Amino acid sequence: MDNMYDRSPLWDRYGRTQVTKEAVADLANFKSNEVNFKLALWDPRVNGVRYLKTLIHALSSGLSAANWTRLRNIRNRTLGNPIAIRYDGETVCLDYLQAVFEVEFMSAGVELDGAAVVEIGAGYGRTCHAMLSNHDVADYHIIDLENLLTLSSGYLRAVLDDEQFAKVHFHPVADVAALFRDHRFELCVNIDSFAEMNAETAHAYLARIAESCRHLYVNNPVGKYMDKSLDGHSQGNEVVALALRTGLLRDIVDIHDNRAVEAQSRKFVTAYLPGDDWRCVAESRTVAWPYYWQALYRNDR
Incomplete structure (x- = not known):
């Protein structure tokens, strides 16, 4: 039963590859390296689209009613396959x-x-x-x-x-x-x-x-x-x-x-x-x- 609370196979891998004993012992740069990229921050070097879509979502959530009207007035915005999200039923890039x-x-x-x-x-x-x-x-x-x-x-x-x-x-x-x-x-x-x-x-x-x-x-x-x-x-x-x-x-x-x-x-x-x-x-x-x-x-x- 003690093994019930042990790490998952995924975290067993992380413990051997990214969040190692040696890595967690060094506090100088851990918030900008693989340790924190598995704890609190997606690695920005390979997660650019994730962060871009998050930015689009954040801006959409604060868009004024007047600017929603301006945006909806613009037809055919999706030509060219933009990186976009859906917000309140609207495609936004x-x-x-x-x-x-x-x-x-x-x-x-x-x-x-x-x-x-x-x-x-x-x-x-x-x-x-x-x-x-x-x-x-x-x-x-x-x-x-x-x-x-x-x-x-x-x-x-x-x-x-x-x-x-x-x-x-x-x-x-x-x-x-x-x-x-x-x-x-x-x-x-x-x-x-x-x-x-x-x-x-x-x-x-x-x-x-x-x-x-x-x-x-x-x-x-x-x-x-x-x-x-x-x-x-x-x-x-x-x-x-x-x-x-x-x-x-x-x-x-x-x-x-x-x-x-x-x-x-x-x-x-x-x-x-x-x-x-x-x-x-x-x-x-x-x-x-x-x-x-x-x-x-x-x-x-």
């Missing part, structure tokens, strides 16, 4: 959660119905999709690199209806000067791409925005980081070196320190101000990522 938070922030300071919008670097088009699904914008222009225009045009053609898609216009970077010369925009949007451009390119865009836009929304990281524990620099040292040389904000920041991020955000707000006639009318940390900041600027001329 992180991309479109971020999109509704972005649209919420922008719509609080800009009248989007009837607005002409230009987005610099749209990825596959999630923000355009979210905005057109919730607001009757006049037209939406996307500037991007050739391969990304192929992706966004194909994706948006598939997820938008004919009337919505007719409002979307795709422009290669070679057409930037002509586009900003010939059009006036109520809003320019940049999400996570200014930080990956050469600084000269970002400054050139800001100069165009200063001349041709009424508002600018920016959502980008506050700086650079060198925490190899996040991904083991899996893409190689060359990619790390290239990333450190891009963007307007290249200070190395402890992105896991909210006070350090808050302090660096002052540089962020200044760096993206398009011109002397502009002012920042709203700013905040983004919802999902603690080292991303968002700001809305207005031209007061």
Whole structure:
């Protein structure tokens, strides 16, 4: 009967392989190694999807009624097989959660119905999709690199209806000067791409925005980081070196320190101000990522 309370075959294995006598005797690092990965924490090195889905669930549980409405208005969100969860019967992925938070922030300071919008670097088009699904914008222009225009045009053609898609216009970077010369925009949007451009390119865009836009929304990281524990620099040292040389904000920041991020955000707000006639009318940390900041600027001329 004494054996009734002995370890299971599973924990017999753990006791020989991960939670060994030698391992539990060392208190210096046990909370960041295999011991604690079997006691209280799933190993983050191999449980990325588990943690991503947990993040999506946590954000969904706190989503406002207005943002649930925004999300439900966006049809065909599951195209592309996103990593997603089900919450109250709704399929939810992180991309479109971020999109509704972005649209919420922008719509609080800009009248989007009837607005002409230009987005610099749209990825596959999630923000355009979210905005057109919730607001009757006049037209939406996307500037991007050739391969990304192929992706966004194909994706948006598939997820938008004919009337919505007719409002979307795709422009290669070679057409930037002509586009900003010939059009006036109520809003320019940049999400996570200014930080990956050469600084000269970002400054050139800001100069165009200063001349041709009424508002600018920016959502980008506050700086650079060198925490190899996040991904083991899996893409190689060359990619790390290239990333450190891009963007307007290249200070190395402890992105896991909210006070350090808050302090660096002052540089962020200044760096993206398009011109002397502009002012920042709203700013905040983004919802999902603690080292991303968002700001809305207005031209007061």
